[in-house]
Amino acid sequence: xxxxxxxxxxxxxxxxxxxxxxxxxxxxxxxxxxxxxxxxxxxxxxxxxxxxxxxxxxxxxxxxxxxxxxxxxxxxxxxxxxxxxxxxxxxxxxxxxxxxxxxxxxxxxxxxxxxxxxxxxxxxxxxxxxxxxxxxxxxxxxxxxxxxxxxxxxxxxxxxxxxxxxxxxxxxxxxxxxxxxxxxxxxxxxxxxxxxxxxxxxxxxxxxxxxxxxxxxxxxxxxxxxxxxxxxxxxxxxxxxxxxxxxxxxxxxxxxxxxxxxxxxxxxxxxxxxxxxxxxxxxxxxxxxxxxxxxxxxxxxxxxxxxxxxxxxxxxxxxxxxxxxxxxxxxxxxxxxxxxxxxxxxxxxxxxxxxxxxxxxxxxxxxxxxxxxxxxxxxxxxxxxxxxxxxxxxxxxxxxxxxxxxxxxxxxxxxxxxxxxxxxxxxxxxxxxxxxxxxxxxxxxxxxxxxxxxxxxx
Numbered sequence: 297x298x299x300x301x302x303x304x305x306x307x308x309x310x311x312x313x314x315x316x317x318x319x320x321x322x323x324x325x326x327x328x329x330x331x332x333x334x335x336x337x338x339x340x341x342x343x344x345x346x347x348x349x350x351x352x353x354x355x356x357x358x359x360x361x362x363x364x365x366x367x368x369x370x371x372x373x374x375x376x377x378x379x380x381x382x383x384x385x386x387x388x389x390x391x392x393x394x395x396x397x398x399x400x401x402x403x404x405x406x407x408x409x410x411x412x413x414x415x416x417x418x419x420x421x422x423x424x425x426x427x428x429x430x431x432x433x434x435x436x437x438x439x440x441x442x443x444x445x446x447x448x449x450x451x452x453x454x455x456x457x458x459x460x461x462x463x464x465x466x467x468x469x470x471x472x473x474x475x476x477x478x479x480x481x482x483x484x485x486x487x488x489x490x491x492x493x494x495x496x497x498x499x500x501x502x503x504x505x506x507x508x509x510x511x512x513x514x515x516x517x518x519x520x521x522x523x524x525x526x527x528x529x530x531x532x533x534x535x536x537x538x539x540x541x542x543x544x545x546x547x548x549x550x551x552x553x554x555x556x557x558x559x560x561x562x563x564x565x566x567x568x569x570x571x572x573x574x575x576x577x578x579x580x581x582x583x584x585x586x587x588x589x590x591x592x593x594x595x596x597x598x599x600x601x602x603x604x605x606x607x608x609x610x611x612x613x614x615x616x617x618x619x620x621x622x623x624x625x626x627x628x629x630x631x632x633x634x635x636x637x638x639x640x641x642x643x644x645x646x647x648x649x650x651x652x653x654x655x656x657x658x659x660x661x662x663x664x665x666x667x668x669x670x671x672x673x674x675x676x677x678x679x680x681x682x683x684x685x686x687x688x689x690x691x692x693x694x695x696x697x698x699x700x701x702x703x704x705x706x707x708x709x710x711x712x713x714x715x716x717x718x719x720x721x722x723x724x725x726x727x728x729x730x731x732x733x734x735x736x737x738x739x740x741x742x743x744x745x746x747x748x749x750x751x752x753x754x
Contacts, residue, residue: 348450349689349725350590350655354639357466357602358612361665361675363704364627365393366683367410375669376703379624387694395632398640404694405643406687407753411698411707414714418677420469420605423662428476430718430745438480442718443596445734445744447486449727454593455554457489462582465490467603481737495563495581502561560592561585573641580638587645590655613665615674623674643687656689656724667703681706684717689724690754697752715747723749
């Protein structure tokens, strides 16, 4: 059985994905994307019987230096190892930076992947595309964000969007190329919902849940009815955009008019003690909100830790004295403690609520940072080696996969490429990569990702 999106498509008995691709997609190429989207309503995937899991991705925009955080080299020369010291964790033989003391106490839940690398460019955007989609691409060949793929495969399970990005999408990180957080050819019906506000602010409101000025409930419902009538007429032509637009309209109106949806984003319902545990930062409160909306029906949430790298304290530690003037001091006094607090609170909170076993947590970034400190004492972009990590769901924690050489310059063993991380997340969410495919450009079925999951994780 082949799944296209969340549709089961019968194949010859015993035929596997590779055999299907070798034989050609003759039986499928006649199906347009609108046809496939309409078939989705048949409910081919029963979420009560399948192993559908959730995912919360914490994306560390700017990228921490691996030698300063999770792949320390205390025996390396001073201009390599930096000023931080490693600390023992609750797993013998695994050390991490001294500025992650709470994470060190739960390392048995975490799988560190220390041999990540790619070779397609050192811009932030290159790494964002790789880690958010499993592909590198340009504006003419857009590939969908992981959350949009999950939305397409499983669909929504409540009035909340299947995929959400908090607190907002990635903005200016240096170039005008795509960041990898778009639905691309999957269409507006699977575009991630953007919060559009800072949940740590006392006056926080979800920008995208507020009706336009002057729009009463009567006018909103009237617009919905008019759009339904127009879409009924347009659907007869079975154009791709009509079906996608109809899905997007339905989602927007459900969000705008559903009390349950608005309640999911209301952090005032959470005890002050728990909000303090996450940290009252934008990142901490976004992590708490991620738990709330996963608990209430969203399937895939990404928390962007920063939306830019310019003129703010962030992980992009060039120490250039200008707009990119982050240093080890920023790591020590702000970034590491802020991450340590929010990440460990999220893991604890999910576990206490019985959600950790069904929620993958993926901590991702664009690249590593240069092993040798630059003349200003900072580190620059370095896609040749870095560390990311996963926990939760069926991930086997308490281990390190791969390693780098003695100065953290390149993978020493078990080199891992970004698509393997994405494939592992899909696999951990219960997606069979051999039989689940996407309606690609032109309606041609394509595999979700041309990579295999990292076997040691499971």
